[in-house]
Amino acid sequence: MRQGVRAAKQEQRLLHEGVQEQAERKPMKAKIKYHDGASRIERHGAMWDMAASETVTLKKGEVRIIPLGVSMKLPSGFMGVLVPRSSTCLKHGIMMANSVGIIENDYSGDGDVWGFVAYAIRDTVIEQGTRIAQFMPVMYADDIEFEEVDSMGCADRGGYGSTGVSAGSVAK
Numbered sequence: 001m002r003q004g005v006r007a008a009k010q011e012q013r014l015l016h017e018g019v020q021e022q023a024e025r026k027p028m029k030a031k032i033k034y035h036d037g038a039s040r041i042e043r044h045g046a047m048w049d050m051a052a053s054e055t056v057t058l059k060k061g062e063v064r065i066i067p068l069g070v071s072m073k074l075p076s077g078f079m080g081v082l083v084p085r086s087s088t089c090l091k092h093g094i095m096m097a098n099s100v101g102i103i104e105n106d107y108s109g110d111g112d113v114w115g116f117v118a119y120a121i122r123d124t125v126i127e128q129g130t131r132i133a134q135f136m137p138v139m140y141a142d143d144i145e146f147e148e149v150d151s152m153g154c155a156d157r158g159g160y161g162s163t164g165v166s167a168g169s170v171a172k
Contacts, residue, residue: 030137031073035113038069039129047134049085050114055128058120063097065115066126073108074137082114082135092132093124103135 034040037053053069074080082101089095097119116133118126126132159165 028075028078030075030078031108033071033110035067035069035071037067037128039131041070041135044134047083047136049131050082050116050133050135051129051131052116052126053113053128056118056126058094058118058124058126060120060122062120064118064120066094066118066132068114068116068133070114071108071110071112072103072114074103074105076105077142078137078139079103079105080114080135081138082116082133084116085131085134088132089121092126092130093122094118094120094126094132096133101133101135 032041035053039051039053041048041050043049050068050070053067056064056066058064072080080101080103082096082103084094084096094116095118097117101114101117103114114135118132
């Protein structure tokens, strides 16, 4: 019992130190350039909302890049993950044609304007300033090496995702 109390106090101390350390950290800096028509990005939870920087008219089935009006240089080791806002499809009749946008760190010049690759599910007009996307800066490991093995050494989950069906069976 005494060992459990000691471990709990150690864990509590480490947690407290981690919270203090996190509170003392300064935010990372990213450069952003706003182009004509761009709205300021706004943070909502973990994501930053982004809006169309010009009015775009789309016909059902059309695919176009809707400019978001910003160029960014994220900190070294980061990339931007761009996704639709949860209301974008229902409210505005567009889906992100490539499901998710990955903005590489080296796509950061003055003319490297971020865009939303839109697929129109109905005729629609996206007005300038309409929030259609959100992004999150994500840290990536650039020093990873892959080691080929004969076995992963872990128990199988027994299926693809939550289906419980093997990936080979799902494809058939």
